Amino acid sequence: MQHRTVADLMTHDVVRARRDTPFKEIAELLADHGITAVPVVDELDHPLGVVSEADLLRKCSARSDPASATPVPRLEAWERAKAEGTRAEELMSAPAVCARPEWTVVEAARVMALRNIKRLPVVDEADRLRGIVSRGDLLRIFLRRDDAVRDEIVRDVLQRTLHLAPSDVTVEVREGQVTLGGSVHVSSLVPIIIRLCRNVDGVVSITGHIGYRADASRTPATRA
Incomplete structure (x- = not known):
């Protein structure tokens, strides 16, 4: 009896961003591919971080809105930096928390729960990006x-x-x-x-x- 592995469930064709990928291009990648986040990789395809919809949405939520009765929360310095970011390296959540292809569903689920994250870039022995696995992928075992x-x-x-x-x-x-x-x-x-x-x-x-x-x-x- 063996649990399914990350390699069994992960998405292999991963949409990537580079350090200098601009804000609008990232938003277009998410919309065009129907995804909610992209890993950011360096020149060797090593994951550096992940940019999600939540990271991009911070640019909207941090703006003032005189017509709104809802007060704008006070932002930490790192939150203000993200809200003002224009490139992937400024917007991403880093460092990237990664999984290995041989991890079981149980291992991946525990890391996601412990770190409160929704997806894990999957890397090989050289830490090169080989896939990405999400909460939804792990739930496929119940199908x-x-x-x-x-x-x-x-x-x-x-x-x-x-x-x-x-x-x-x-x-x-x-x-x-x-x-x-x-x-x-x-x-x-x-x-x-x-x-x-x-x-x-x-x-x-x-x-x-x-x-x-x-x-x-x-x-x-x-x-x-």
Whole structure:
């Protein structure tokens, strides 16, 4: 059982900006390609930072508006510098937080959450830009077909990893929600099965009705 990697999900054809790309050209790149940010690279294609719609919008939000009743917030020095910027190197959020192609979906999602960012440029061993992965790309794992999720649970979790017979545990998957049934030899195996199944890409929730033959009673239903 393996998580999908960044290489599986990233966009390979990346729209780039250079240090000296002007404000208006960046806005045109975003509009023309239907994207919300562009990485800024140097002459060797190393990511230096990222310019997003939010970076560009600062130029509008920092302006005074006498007709508005909403007060303009006091800006920090770095915010004023960005609002006055005219080139990518002045507008970008830097340094660029990057991912590697071999990272799993879990690793990329954790970095995005920790750094509160929406996308990661993807670089190779020489730190050259090779792609970009976004939150939306990572969420594609939940678009997996139910039968693909079920096949992975049965084949990789139950049979290959836990060496269970096909008749031991039943698996139903609907809209990514997994229901497990059947019975196993010992009760300690039940939470292991649920934990491993939860880690399969595309699983939304787990409902377990797995009994164990070593005890007279059945385990209560659990939901994860």
